[in-house]
Amino acid sequence: MSNTNPQGPGDAGWPEYLTGGGSSHGADQPGGPAAPRRVIGTPPPSAARTMLPDRGHDGPAPPPRELPADPDDPRRAKKAELLVAACFILAMLAGFGFLVAYGTIGVGTIVKVQHSNWALGGTLGLALLLLGVGATLWVRHLMPTVELTENRHPMKSEPKDIEAFKETFEEGAETSQFVKRPLVRRSLIAATIPLAVAPLFLLRDLGPLPGDSLDTTVWRKGLRLLIYGTGRPITPAEFSSPGSLVSVGPEGYLDDDDAMAKAAVIIIKFRPGQISFTAANYPVPGKTVENWTVDNIVAYSKVCTHLGCPAALYDQVTHHILCPCHQSTFDATEGARVTFGPATRPLPQLPIGVDSQGYLIATGPFNQPVGPSFWERG
Numbered sequence: 049m050s051n052t053n054p055q056g057p058g059d060a061g062w063p064e065y066l067t068g069g070g071s072s073h074g075a076d077q078p079g080g081p082a083a084p085r086r087v088i089g090t091p092p093p094s095a096a097r098t099m100l101p102d103r104g105h106d107g108p109a110p111p112p113r114e115l116p117a118d119p120d121d122p123r124r125a126k127k128a129e130l131l132v133a134a135c136f137i138l139a140m141l142a143g144f145g146f147l148v149a150y151g152t153i154g155v156g157t158i159v160k161v162q163h164s165n166w167a168l169g170g171t172l173g174l175a176l177l178l179l180g181v182g183a184t185l186w187v188r189h190l191m192p193t194v195e196l197t198e199n200r201h202p203m204k205s206e207p208k209d210i211e212a213f214k215e216t217f218e219e220g221a222e223t224s225q226f227v228k229r230p231l232v233r234r235s236l237i238a239a240t241i242p243l244a245v246a247p248l249f250l251l252r253d254l255g256p257l258p259g260d261s262l263d264t265t266v267w268r269k270g271l272r273l274l275i276y277g278t279g280r281p282i283t284p285a286e287f288s289s290p291g292s293l294v295s296v297g298p299e300g301y302l303d304d305d306d307a308m309a310k311a312a313v314i315i316i317k318f319r320p321g322q323i324s325f326t327a328a329n330y331p332v333p334g335k336t337v338e339n340w341t342v343d344n345i346v347a348y349s350k351v352c353t354h355l356g357c358p359a360a361l362y363d364q365v366t367h368h369i370l371c372p373c374h375q376s377t378f379d380a381t382e383g384a385r386v387t388f389g390p391a392t393r394p395l396p397q398l399p400i401g402v403d404s405q406g407y408l409i410a411t412g413p414f415n416q417p418v419g420p421s422f423w424e425r426g
C-alpha cells in the first residue's frame with residue numbers, strides 16, 4: 049500500500065509516474081508544476097502504487113486500492129501478448145482479404161453475388177471476431193484485475209474532479225498496457241487500418257447507373273414461349289382448357305436467372321367473351337389489347353408491379369391474379385388492372401402470336417417496364 053510518489057497523488061505536483069521521476073522539469077519550473085513531458089509510446093517506469101484516493105465526499109472512505117505494476121507472471125503475460133498480437137495481425141489480414149474480395153469478385157450475376165457475399169461476409173466477420181478475441185485476451189491476461197469503487201458525486205464537476213478524471217484516464221492508459229506493449233498497440237492499429245478504409249470501397253456500390261436495364265426485358269419478336277419447368281414450347285391447341293394458367297419464359301433464357309427475374313410471364317386461357325378488349329392503337333386503361341392475344345390466351349408479366357414478387361395465384365371464378373406478398377390483386381380480364389392492394393400499375397401485357405409451326409411466340413417486347421415502379425418512371 050505504499051505510494052512511490054514523493055508528492056503523493058493528491059498533491060498539487062504531477063505524479064512521479066507521469067514525469068518520469070526526474071527533477072529537470074515539472075516541479076522545478078518557476079510558478080508551480082508544468083505539464084508532464086510524457087511522450088506517447090514511452091513506457092512509464094513500472095511501480096506498484098496506491099490508486100486514486102477518495103477526494104472528500106460524504107460517506108465512509110473506501111479501502112486503499114493498490115494497482116500492480118505488472119502482471120504476476122511475466123512469462124505468461126508475454127505469451128498472452130504474442131497471442132493478442134497474432135489475433136490482431138490475423139484480423140488485419142482478414143481485413144485486407146475483405147478489400148481484395150471486394151475488388152476482385154464481380155457482382156454481374158446472381159452466382160457472383162452469392163460468392164461475393166460469402167467472401168465479404170466471411171472476411172469481415174473473421175476480422176471483427178479476431179479483433180474481439182484479441183481484445184478479450186488483452187483484458188483478461190494483460191490488464192490487472194482490481195476492484196474499483198467510488199462514491200457518487202454531484203453532477204457538476206469541480207476542478208479537482210476534472211483533475212482526478214485526467215489522472216484516472218492517464219492511469220488507465222498506463223494500466224491497459226497500451227503504451228507499455230508496443231507490439232500489441234501497433235498490431236491493433238494495423239488491424240484497424242483496412243477496416244477504416246473499407247467504407248471507401250463500398251462507395252463503388254453506388255454505381256454504375258442502371259441505364260435502360262430497368263426499362264427492358266429480353267423479350268423480342270419471334271421468341272417462343274417455353275413452359276417454365278419443362279422447357280417445352282406450347283401451342284394454343286395444347287393450352288385449350290379455360291381457366292388454365294401456366295408460367296412461361298423466353299426461349300433461350302429459362303436458365304438465365306438474371307433475365308428471368310424480369311422476363312417471367314404467365315399465360316391464361318379464357319372462354320370467348322370473358323375478356324374486355326381494346327385495340328393496340330387506342331389502348332384503354334383497364335382493357336386487354338385484343339391483337340396481342342391468341343384464341344383468348346393472354347400473356348401478362350409475372351412480376352408484381354408493387355415490389356416485384358411473383359404474382360401467379362389465380363382465381364378462375366373471379367379471374368383475379370393475386371400477389372401473395374402484399375395481396376395486390378389484378379383483374380386478368382381487364383388488362384390486369386389493379387383491383388386491390390398496394391400496386392399502382394397493371395401487370396404489363398406481352399404481345400403474343402403463333403409461329404409457322406403453330407407455337408406461341410412473342411410478337412414484340414413489353415410496351416412498358418415490368419416490375420416495381422421506380423423514380424424515373426414518374
Ligand code: FES
Binds near residue numbers: 359374389391
Ligand atoms: S410485391 Fe406484390 S403486392 Fe407487394
